[in-house]
Amino acid sequence: MAKSRTLSDHFLNFNIDAYLNPIIPPNPLAHLPKPISHFLGQRSNPQPEPPLLTQWLLTFFSTVAGLCLAAGVYNHAPGLSNLQPPVMIASLGASAVLDYNAIRSPLAQPRNAIFGHTFSAVIGVAISKAFQSAPEPFFENYSWVAGALACALASWIMSVTKTVHPPGGATAILACTSREVVESGWGFVPLVMIGSLLMLAVALLFNNTLRQYPVFWWTPEEVGGKLWRRGRSEDDGQGEMGKDGSEIEKQVSRTDSERTLQHELSRHEDFIEDSENIHITPRHLHIPSQIDLSADEAALLETLQQRLHRHYDNNVGA
Numbered sequence: 001m002a003k004s005r006t007l008s009d010h011f012l013n014f015n016i017d018a019y020l021n022p023i024i025p026p027n028p029l030a031h032l033p034k035p036i037s038h039f040l041g042q043r044s045n046p047q048p049e050p051p052l053l054t055q056w057l058l059t060f061f062s063t064v065a066g067l068c069l070a071a072g073v074y075n076h077a078p079g080l081s082n083l084q085p086p087v088m089i090a091s092l093g094a095s096a097v098l099d100y101n102a103i104r105s106p107l108a109q110p111r112n113a114i115f116g117h118t119f120s121a122v123i124g125v126a127i128s129k130a131f132q133s134a135p136e137p138f139f140e141n142y143s144w145v146a147g148a149l150a151c152a153l154a155s156w157i158m159s160v161t162k163t164v165h166p167p168g169g170a171t172a173i174l175a176c177t178s179r180e181v182v183e184s185g186w187g188f189v190p191l192v193m194i195g196s197l198l199m200l201a202v203a204l205l206f207n208n209t210l211r212q213y214p215v216f217w218w219t220p221e222e223v224g225g226k227l228w229r230r231g232r233s234e235d236d237g238q239g240e241m242g243k244d245g246s247e248i249e250k251q252v253s254r255t256d257s258e259r260t261l262q263h264e265l266s267r268h269e270d271f272i273e274d275s276e277n278i279h280i281t282p283r284h285l286h287i288p289s290q291i292d293l294s295a296d297e298a299a300l301l302e303t304l305q306q307r308l309h310r311h312y313d314n315n316v317g318a
Contacts, residue, residue, distance in 0.1 A: 116165025124175025
C-alpha cells in the first residue's frame, strides 16, 4: 500500500530533475582559467551587489547591447535571410528584463532562458502548422485560438521540464498570430535559439563585470550521480583516506551559488542519498533533491555548515 502511495506521489508531483540530475556532469567551471570562469559566473566567494545606480546603468547598457546584437544578426548576418527573420522578435524584449535586470531570479537563468524560449517556439510553430492544415479561412479566423492554445501548452511543457521563462509564452503566441513569424515557419525555432544565445552572451559579459550571473547554469540542486563521482575518483587517483581506512570521495568543485547543494557524501557516513532529511556535518551538507530552497535559504544552510567546519578545525582537527 505504501508503494502505491509512493508511485502516486511520483506521478502527481513529477520532478524531471530527479531523473536528469544524476546524469548531469558536475560543474566544471572551477577547472577553467580564472578570467574565463569569472565571466561564466564562477566565484570563490559570493559576489556583493554594487550600488543600485550601478545596477541600473548596467541594466540599461546591457539591454541595448543585447537587443541590438540579436536584431543586427537577424538583419545582416549572411545565411539567415533564408529563415525570413523578423526585424526583432518581441518576446526577446521581455527576456531582456530578466537577463539584464532580475538576474538572480530562477526564471532568468540560462536553462530557463534558452530551453524555455526554444520549447515555446517549437510548440508555437507546431500548433500554427496544425491550424494551417485546416481549410483556408480557418487559420485566418481562429489564429487567436491557436495562440492561446500554444501559450497554454508551452507553459505546461516549461513547467514539466523546469524551464519556465515567461517570455516563452509570448514566443508561442507570436508563432501563431504574427504574420511575419508565421511565414518563417520552422525557421522561427533556430532564430529564437540564436537570439537567446546571443542575449545570454551579452548577459555574461555585462553582468559579470560588477555583478554575478548566472546563479546556476542547470539547477541549484545536487548533480552528478555515483557514476560521475566514481569516474572522477578513478581519474584523480588522489582520494583521501578516512580514519577507518576507507577512501573519501573528493568534493566536486562548484560555483558559490551551487555549492550549497552539491556537497557530496563520504562513503563512510551513514547518509541515505535519497533521504528526506537535511544533514549538516563539518565536512558535508546534504539536501534531498525533492526539497526546493530559495537562494537565501541555501545560503543560510551553507553558513551553518561553514561555522561547523571552522569549529571542527579549531577545536578538533587542530
